Amino acid sequence: xxxxxxxxxxxxxxxxxxxxxxxxxxxxxxxxxxxxxxxxxxxxxxxxxxxxxxxxxxxxxxxxxxxxxxxxxxxxxxxxxxxxxxxxxxxxxxxxxxxxxxxxxxxxxxxxxxxxxxxxxxxxxxxxxxxxxxxxxxxxxxxxxxxxxxxxxxxxxxxxxxxxxxxxxxxxxxxxx
Amino acid sequence: xxxxxxxxxxxxxxxxxxxxxxxxxxxxxxxxxxxxxxxxxxxxxxxxxxxxxxxxxxxxxxxxxxxxxxxxxxxxxxxxxxxxxxxxxxxxxxxxxxxxxxxxxxxxxxxxxxxxxxxxxxxxxxxxxxxxxxxxxxxxxxxxxxxxxxxxxxxxxxxxxxxxxxxxxxxxxxxxxxxxxxxxxxxxxxxxxxxxxxxxxxxxxxxxxxxxxxxxxxxxxxxxxxxxxxxxxxxxxxxxxxxxxxxxxxxxxxxxxxxxxxxxxxxxxxxxxxxxxxxxxxxxxxxxxxxxxxxxxxxxxxxxxxxxxxxxxxxxxxxxxxxxxxxxxxxxxxxxxxxxxxxxxxxxxxxxxxxxxxxxxxxxxxxxxxxxxxxxxxxxxxxxxxxxxxxxxxxxxxxxxxxxxxxxxxxxxxxxxxxxxxxxxxxxxxxxxxxxxxxxxxxxxxxxxxxxxxxxxxxxxx
Numbered sequence: 001x002x003x004x005x006x007x008x009x010x011x012x013x014x015x016x017x018x019x020x021x022x023x024x025x026x027x028x029x030x031x032x033x034x035x036x037x038x039x040x041x042x043x044x045x046x047x048x049x050x051x052x053x054x055x056x057x058x059x060x061x062x063x064x065x066x067x068x069x070x071x072x073x074x075x076x077x078x079x080x081x082x083x084x085x086x087x088x089x090x091x092x093x094x095x096x097x098x099x100x101x102x103x104x105x106x107x108x109x110x111x112x113x114x115x116x117x118x119x120x121x122x123x124x125x126x127x128x129x130x131x132x133x134x135x136x137x138x139x140x141x142x143x144x145x146x147x148x149x150x151x152x153x154x155x156x157x158x159x160x161x162x163x164x165x166x167x168x169x170x171x172x173x174x175x176x177x
Numbered sequence: 178x179x180x181x182x183x184x185x186x187x188x189x190x191x192x193x194x195x196x197x198x199x200x201x202x203x204x205x206x207x208x209x210x211x212x213x214x215x216x217x218x219x220x221x222x223x224x225x226x227x228x229x230x231x232x233x234x235x236x237x238x239x240x241x242x243x244x245x246x247x248x249x250x251x252x253x254x255x256x257x258x259x260x261x262x263x264x265x266x267x268x269x270x271x272x273x274x275x276x277x278x279x280x281x282x283x284x285x286x287x288x289x290x291x292x293x294x295x296x297x298x299x300x301x302x303x304x305x306x307x308x309x310x311x312x313x314x315x316x317x318x319x320x321x322x323x324x325x326x327x328x329x330x331x332x333x334x335x336x337x338x339x340x341x342x343x344x345x346x347x348x349x350x351x352x353x354x355x356x357x358x359x360x361x362x363x364x365x366x367x368x369x370x371x372x373x374x375x376x377x378x379x380x381x382x383x384x385x386x387x388x389x390x391x392x393x394x395x396x397x398x399x400x401x402x403x404x405x406x407x408x409x410x411x412x413x414x415x416x417x418x419x420x421x422x423x424x425x426x427x428x429x430x431x432x433x434x435x436x437x438x439x440x441x442x443x444x445x446x447x448x449x450x451x452x453x454x455x456x457x458x459x460x461x462x463x464x465x466x467x468x469x470x471x472x473x474x475x476x477x478x479x480x481x482x483x484x485x486x487x488x489x490x491x492x493x494x495x496x497x498x499x500x501x502x503x504x505x506x507x508x509x510x511x512x513x514x515x516x517x518x519x520x521x522x523x524x525x526x527x528x529x530x531x532x533x534x535x536x537x538x539x540x541x542x543x544x545x546x547x548x549x550x551x552x553x554x555x556x557x558x559x560x561x562x563x564x565x566x567x568x569x570x571x572x573x574x575x576x577x578x579x580x581x582x583x584x585x586x587x588x589x590x591x592x593x594x595x596x597x598x599x600x601x602x603x604x605x606x607x608x609x610x611x612x613x614x615x616x617x618x619x620x621x622x623x624x625x626x627x628x629x630x631x632x633x634x635x636x637x638x639x
Contacts, residue, residue: 014633020395032394036201036370037622038402040632042395051403061411071327072338080335087339097344097422101351104415108355108408112362115404119397122389129392135373137393138366139209140201145394 003174004127005030005147006158007134008167013039015166016142020045022165023144030150034128034143056114057107064106068099127173134171145173199471201625208619209370211467220466221610228606235600238593239314247317249593256576256588261315263568264598266423267451268308268605269349270444270564273416274452275301276356279363280412283405289480291623292473295367296463297456298360299618303608304455305353307601312346314597341425348422355415359408365391365401366622420444427571434514434575437502443495447564450488450534453481454560459609461554463618472619475548482547485560489538492567496535510580522587523574526566533563 010016013035020033024047033042072095076082081089116122128134128145137143144167146158155172162170199207242249252259275297282290313322325346327336336343368388375381391397421441428440457478464473503515518527537559540546547553578585612618625631 012633013631017633032396034393035395035398036205036393037366037625037631038398039395043399046395048396048399051400053400053403054407057404057407075327075335075338080333082337084337084339091339094339097341097418098338098347100418101344101347101415104411104418105351105354107411108358111404111407111411112358115362115400116389118400121391121397124385124390126390126392138370138373138391139205 003148003155003172004130005145005153005173006155006162007128007131007143007145007171007173008162009133009169010142010144010167013142016144017041017045019144019165019167023146026161027152028146028150030147030153032145032147034134034137034145036138036140036142051118053111053114053118056117057110060110060114061103061107065099065103067106068102069095071102072098127175130173130175131171133169200628201631204472204624204628205370205374205621207469207472208617208621208624209367209374211469211613212371212615212617213374213376217614218466221614224606225610228603228610231600231603232607233603234596235603238596238600239310242314242593242597243319247315249591251588251590251594253586253588255579255584255586256573258572258576259588260590260594260598261311262426263565263572264601265308265311265315266444266568266572267561267565268304268311268601269352269423270420270448270451271455271561272301272304272308272352272356272452273420273445273448274456275299275304276352276359276412276416277449277452278456279359280409280416283409284413288627289477291627292477292619293456293460293481294623295360295363295620296460296473296618297452298356298363299609299612299616300452300455300459301356302353302360303605303612304452305349305356306608307605309349309353310601310604312349341422341429344422345426348419352415352419355408355412359412362401362405362408363620363623364616365389366393367617367620369393370621371617417445420448432575432579433508433510434503434518435571437499439495439498439502443492443499446488446491446495447534447567450485450492450538451561451564453485453488454557454564457481457485457553457557458561461550461557463613467613467618469619472624475550478550478553479544479547482541482553486538486541489534489541489560493535496531514575514578517578518570518574521574521578523570523577526569526574530563530566530570533559534567537563 008019010019016033016035017039020042023031024045031046033039033046035042069092073090073092076091077089083089087094127147128137128143133141134143144162146153146162159170159172250259250261278290278297279294279301283294312325313319316322324330325336325343327338336346365388368384369391372381372384372388375384421444424440424444427435428437430436460473461478464470500515503511506512518524537556540552540556573588577588
């Protein structure tokens, strides 16, 4: 039987924010705060750095724009210059629309797939799913989880610490085999 | 004791948008209860049966169209563009309100949108699918539709990237893809909720597969929120661009009545106007069938009516400005095109449009009418009739009389014009009803954000 970490339930979003601050101040690194909806101010409470997703989206958007403009220029100036109602071959004002659309399309792919990459999803197995009560976290429960990979992890100490800061339903995450 | 506790703004707002004593648990139960319920309301089956019959009409008509060719339509010379283009523009326009609600109102932090955005986004998806049908089938030889794509082919030919028709293809294709991504991203946390509440293993596996293993950790929410915000940010200019590009299909031509610079903003306003009409129609039906009057409240309908008043007035301004410019330009062809719209053989189309789009929304100045549900239901349908006629006036009435009186003709739709249009309703409602049955029609995670206790700082702000 392997142990993966400890979870503790808190009653309100406010209690979860305070708990996050205390867990961070106690020096834990591999912990997370689970809630049914994003909680305002939680990033600061947990001491998280800004998401780097923005850079990915920006790079993707730029790629899309360059690709769009390049594609049109290549088609009409190099690959097959064709005179259609006397329009210039390099009609760059007319290329604005498709350049813009492909920029948006690529940015959207960057946002969604980048978000999945940073969140490591799809990932269908995770220690927190070993807890039955934890499933309420997508409805009305608020949980702190501290994982075993944390350098400060010590099962008994973590359990008593979480109890001290107001956690209830404290559970040790274990797999069944 | 302090009995007369002063309520914060957030609390007052929450009471209006989520009346009754609701908390996180009741919101989840109410919304997730609909797709989880074993009993499907009888109204759902009736509507679904009706939608499937229309879908059969659609399949049959499109099949015959592909077999026989576009000659089965009423299009002629000079009206080369008939109902197919009208319907395309109409359906794309309806889709726009969904993006407006989910993206622009999200950027403006309009929390009231949280009750209707899922709904509106789903409407967008199916409306855009219906719209995409028309460019697909109106080319005649549908098996060559891949010529739209800039892919190398044996002829060495490419699409003409300088043509607004190909801009339109890129715009609508991007719009559909981004709307799908936006809709799905919003669904992920709710799919996780359904997964965690599932009673059977099969349901747990299916919802769980699409929930991607979401576990609601803040390390996930952090990236998720940024992705959602950026999607909202890029959807906003996208939605404005899509109908602007649609309008440039017309505006870049030299036909009098089409060749105007007012078209892009005028089309966008009209699109939002008709889209809100459709959201209104659908949400009034859904809140009735599923008893969700406490989540999609009269307050929401009131706010939607206000937006319809605004966009209706913008459309009305565009109609009068077009007339003014046609006269002021001194161009005989331009002036004639507009006089012909109002007083020509299709005068009734023009006046139906004016009545539905300019006169009807004026009732929304009064709170009484904005909160009168049967009235809202009827007007929301009138709005979409009016917007259909607007496109009829723009497409058919403009084309049937242009420069040379010798080239004038009348346009009459055939039964297949009608059956394909009616059939797209089958496509739309079949998809929409399946969504209502199997997915949460209101965003569970976002609906909770309206409750003051969801924001730990609400006591300090405002």
